[in-house]
Amino acid sequence: MLTDNIGIFTERGGTIAFLLDKKGIAVVDSQFPDTSKHLIDELKKKSEKPIELLINTHHHGDHSGGNISFKGIATHVLAHENSKKNQEASAKAQKTEDKQLYPDQTFGTTWCQKIGKEKICLYYFGAGHTNGDSVIHFEKANIVHMGDLLFNRRHPYVDRGAGANIKSWIEVLNKTHSKFNRRTRYIYGHAAEGFEVTGTSEDLKRFSDYLDSVLKFTEREIQLGKTKEEFLKNTSFPGIGEWKGDGITRPLGAAWDELNAK
Numbered sequence: 001m002l003t004d005n006i007g008i009f010t011e012r013g014g015t016i017a018f019l020l021d022k023k024g025i026a027v028v029d030s031q032f033p034d035t036s037k038h039l040i041d042e043l044k045k046k047s048e049k050p051i052e053l054l055i056n057t058h059h060h061g062d063h064s065g066g067n068i069s070f071k072g073i074a075t076h077v078l079a080h081e082n083s084k085k086n087q088e089a090s091a092k093a094q095k096t097e098d099k100q101l102y103p104d105q106t107f108g109t110t111w112c113q114k115i116g117k118e119k120i121c122l123y124y125f126g127a128g129h130t131n132g133d134s135v136i137h138f139e140k141a142n143i144v145h146m147g148d149l150l151f152n153r154r155h156p157y158v159d160r161g162a163g164a165n166i167k168s169w170i171e172v173l174n175k176t177h178s179k180f181n182r183r184t185r186y187i188y189g190h191a192a193e194g195f196e197v198t199g200t201s202e203d204l205k206r207f208s209d210y211l212d213s214v215l216k217f218t219e220r221e222i223q224l225g226k227t228k229e230e231f232l233k234n235t236s237f238p239g240i241g242e243w244k245g246d247g248i249t250r251p252l253g254a255a256w257d258e259l260n261a262k
């Protein structure tokens with residue numbers, strides 16, 4: 001638990017947040033079909049209230065794959081309109097349409113609703129990790145779920161196929177930083193081994209600097225006349241900070257394609 005009534009669940013996949021209010025339960029993200037059942041079991045032990053709302057930060061399977069476990073349990077499923085479109089498109093492509101529970105509610109730029117004493121607001125600040133990532137604020141508790149807009153000290157996945165854009169992602173992080181305050185606590189989709197899935201606005205600043213460094217480094221390498229193959233052999237870059245682990249080719253490859261698409 002992060003507060004009296006807001007907690008996180010981290011079995012496998014993207015970090016889940018939940019709100020237990022006397023009027024009902026809200027859940028942010030659902031991981032996978034098996035782990036979401038474990039979450040629902042835990043929630044039932046803590047509260048007899050109905051699950052009023054299941055929110056997806058975005059469509060990826062490690063965040064929405066468990067939606068199906070909420071079928072007939074959650075009153076509403078909510079996500080950004082692009083997240084719903086992406087979920088439908090990838091389920092169709094992977095032939096997993098029968099394993100999906102899609103949002104019955106979507107929003108464009110802002111969405112707010114009170115659940116008992118808490119007010120939940122969703123914001124869309126533009127393309128980032130995909131083109132459908134929501135920033136979710138529990139106003140009273142002043143806790144923000146970032147989904148995969150923040151990979152804490154771990155190289156991010158950049159889903160260009162679903163409209164991701166690194167330049168815009170930096171702006172999304174800066175807009176988020178200015179929207180909330182110094183006391184805001186943040187929840188992250190993923191963190192590297194040894195790092196937390198929660199933190200402060202300082203992490204947003206660091207990650208935004210990291211993404212900026214990815215773009216600057218890539219731009220220099222393009223100017224040097226490197227091929228993409230040569231470029232992807234890089235195992236580090238100036239400004240990498242504490243970001244580590246495998247998968248450095250994901251942001252580098254995405255930056256390469258983004259800059260060359262111009």
Ligand SMILES: [Zn+2]
Nearest residue numbers: 014062148189
């Ligand atoms: Zn994820």
Ligand SMILES: [Zn+2]
Nearest residue numbers: 058060129148
């Ligand atoms: Zn993701």
